[in-house]
Amino acid sequence: MKFAHLADCHMGAWREPKLAELNRKAFISAVDTVISEKVDFVLISGDLFNTSLPSFDSLKETVAKLKQLADLGIPVYIIAGSHDFSPSGKTMLDVLENAGLCTNVAKGEDVNGRLRLRIFVDPKTNAKITGMIGKKGMLEREFYELLDREHLEKEEGFKIFMLHTALTELKPKELEKMDSAPISLLPRGFDYYAAGHVHVRNTKSFPDYKNVVYPGPLFPNSFSELETETGGFYIYDNGELIFKPVELVKKFIFGIDCGNKTPDKVDSEIEEAIKDKDFDNTIILMRLAGKLSSGRPSDVDLKNLVSKMNAQGAYFVMKNTSKLTAPEFEEVQIETSNIEEIEEAIIKENMGQFKIKKNEKELIPDMIEFLNKEKDEGETNRDFEERVRKDVDKILEL
Ligand SMILES: [Mn+2]
Structure with missing residues (x-):
């Protein structure tokens, strides 16, 4: 038996066009590899799309690749992840499933x-394949608590359980604050646990839980993921687990400690770091941190330095200056993490301040998503406002 296990493809992610393109190409390249590896089937453990209403382009490309697999008779088994759901519970995956x-x-x-x-x-x-959806704020936990595990455990044969949940036992150190569930909530004795949601590659086996596998994102989803994750997926080939990296570009990662240095000194250190380098087909990740001895962060001549990197062939330059400060003040910073985690932290801090019927932890992410909605093609402003108002009334149960 040979199968591929992908997770967190996040089709449609990245606003920056060059990174968005790499993200889409990662999926295309992964499916091409899956086909040339002649796998029996493919598993996608949630977050195929970055949003519940994916853009036309990402939908078009995703469908084209899935159609290629379908035409070759390679089945795709999927579960919805925290990003795949609209507040109404609708998911694009239903459309893909109806299309076969x-x-x-x-x-x-x-x-x-x-x-x-x-x-x-x-x-x-x-x-034998089954699985559990992942939801925002780990709301799938209540499903696990109701789960009839015995029914699944007594089933014979080669069994795969798909999940989109962080497991406490496999949680990476850097994501300590992430909500997670103990592995004991899963049915025991499966041959493979195809996990998603945690954007860090990890595999582990326990006596009752063999092959618990997080492939990590197919393409990194943030600056810090780009720094640490390669992006890729797993192939399971008769008991052997092989990681297939999807490497479309090279990476050049560097950081400058700017503490007690003048902006001019920082300029020259960056210049030194990039001197004579060939950046052909390379993403450059540059982190600047520390309190300058004089001037302001904007005095570092990034514009000039970035154009030098581009002249040396860079595919794209990403800079992170969130921890670079001026001598006169110390900025208060939220630890860099993804938008969802920041939202969740803020929601948690402010819970209990509203008089509403619904569970806030559930309601607020729904509201954020609803209010994030864009106008449909051809929809008038008036109809759009009316629709948003109705949707919000519905969630608030007014
Ligand atoms: Mn994800």
């Missing part, structure tokens, strides 16, 4: 108050 491009295996029914998951059998290999 994938099978959403996170399906179940209520049997005497417990959640009984449906087990899908891959026709070619007889692998």
Whole structure:
């Protein structure tokens, strides 16, 4: 049995066009590899798309690649991740499934108050596949608490469980504050746990939980992920686990400690770091940190330095100056993390201040997502405002 395991493809991510392009190309390249590796089937463990309503371009490219797999008779088994859902619970994955491009295996029914998951059998290999959706704010936890594990544990054969949840036992140190669930919430005795959600590659086996695998994002999703993660996916080949990196560009990563230095001195240190380098097809990640001895962060001549890097062939230059400060004041900074985590932290801090019926932890991310909605094509301003107002009333249960 040979299968590919992808997670967190985040099609449509990155605003910067050059990085958005790499992100899309990563998916295209991964599917091409999957095809040339002649796998029996493909697993996608959530967050195929970056948002519940993906852009036309990312949808078009995703569908084209999934169609290629379908035409070759390579089934795709999928679960929804925290990014795939709209507040109404609708997901683009349903559209893809109706078109015959994938099978959403996170399906179940209520049997005497417990959640009984449906087990899908891959026709070619007889692998038994099931899974659980991931939701924002780890709201899937309540499903795990209702899960009829015995029903899944007594099933015979080669079994795969797909999940989009951080597991406490595998949580990377740098994501200590991330919500997580103990592995004991999962059914025991599966042959492979195809996990997603945590954007850090990690694999581990436990006596009752063999092959718990997080492939990490297919393409890094932020500056810090670009610094630490390669991006890629796994191929499971008869018991052997092989990581397939998706490396479309080279990376040049460097940092300058600007503490007690003048902007001029920082300029010359950056110049020294990039001197005579060939940056062909390379992303440059530059971190500047520390309190300058004089001047302001904007006195560092980044514009000139970045154009030098571009002249040396750089594909794209990314700079992080969030910890670069002027001598006269110390800025208060939230630790760099992704937008969702910051939102979640702020929500947690402010909970309990509103008089509303619904659970706030659930409501606020829904509201943020709703109010983030854009006008549909051809929709008038008036209709758009009316629609937003109605949606908000609905969530607030007014
Ligand atoms: Mn993700």
